[in-house]
Amino acid sequence: MAIVRHSASEGPAYFATYLERRSIPWQLIxxxxxxxxxxxVAGFSGLALMGGPMSANDPxxxxxxxxxxxxxxxxxxxxxIGHCLGAQLMSKAFGxxxxxxxxREIGWGEVRVADNAVAxxxxxxLQAFESFHWHGETFSIPPGATRVLxxxxxxxxxxxxxxxxxxxxxxxxxxxxxxxxxxSGGDELRSNATSPAVxxxxxxxxxxxxxxxxxxxxxxxxxxxxxxxxxxxS
Numbered sequence: 547m548a549i550v551r552h553s554a555s556e557g558p559a560y561f562a563t564y565l566e567r568r569s570i571p572w573q574l575i576x577x578x579x580x581x582x583x584x585x586x587v588a589g590f591s592g593l594a595l596m597g598g599p600m601s602a603n604d605p606x607x608x609x610x611x612x613x614x615x616x617x618x619x620x621x622x623x624x625x626x627i628g629h630c631l632g633a634q635l636m637s638k639a640f641g642x643x644x645x646x647x648x649x650r651e652i653g654w655g656e657v658r659v660a661d662n663a664v665a666x667x668x669x670x671x672l673q674a675f676e677s678f679h680w681h682g683e684t685f686s687i688p689p690g691a692t693r694v695l696x697x698x699x700x701x702x703x704x705x706x707x708x709x710x711x712x713x714x715x716x717x718x719x720x721x722x723x724x725x726x727x728x729x730s731g732g733d734e735l736r737s738n739a740t741s742p743a744v745x746x747x748x749x750x751x752x753x754x755x756x757x758x759x760x761x762x763x764x765x766x767x768x769x770x771x772x773x774x775x776x777x778x779x780s
Contacts, residue, residue, distance in 0.1 A: 547572035552598035583611035595632025602634040625709040633712030642688030653745030664692040677715035717765035
């Protein structure tokens with residue numbers, strides 16, 4: 547399992563905990579530390595892409611190789627999963643687009659499960675849940691994919707394309723990650739305080755443990771579905 551990290555502040559967090567509990571080995575590819583993008587996904591059981599403060603449209607030297615890596619995963623039928631920026635990169639690799647959201651979304655907010663068979667396959671009987679958000683851009687549902695999650699502020703919260711799954715919302719959050727983002731994101735919160743989808747720090751920290759437990763239960767559902775059939779050898 548390859549986990550691509552684009553920013554030191556946005557590591558795999560609960561996703562890594564999930565993999566370790568299930569004895570699924572993984573390798574971190576830290577692009578933020580200068581590690582090169584793998585030429586292909588040969589030898590990896592899956593490809594996971596984490597978040598980051600940059601845009602999928604930025605002229606960064608690793609963007610094009612990452613897009614090609616995602617396309618290689620599709621060609622080789624290696625499941626890919628994207629979190630926030632990772633899902634935006636996947637959408638772009640699949641022929642979709644990434645653009646600014648109507649409103650910046652930061653904090654806890656309800657996400658609804660779309661009313662279609664693909665969404666029910668991934669999410670079961672779940673109809674809605676509270677997730678964590680921190681984004682100012684959004685992806686289009688790429689050609690051939692199906693919307694799985696949505697909410698009032700961001701129509702496209704998740705999509706599935708066969709075995710591949712991209713999420714705008716952050717189901718990988720931990721207490722440490724929430725508090726770290728609050729420490730580093732003060733300026734962004736203050737400059738977007740009037741957004742209807744941006745919460746104050748104290749709102750994000752309220753009932754944090756309970757909210758994270760409920761979020762991890764949803765994450766388990768998504769990750770369980772995504773890891774079906776993964777090779778356990780790499």
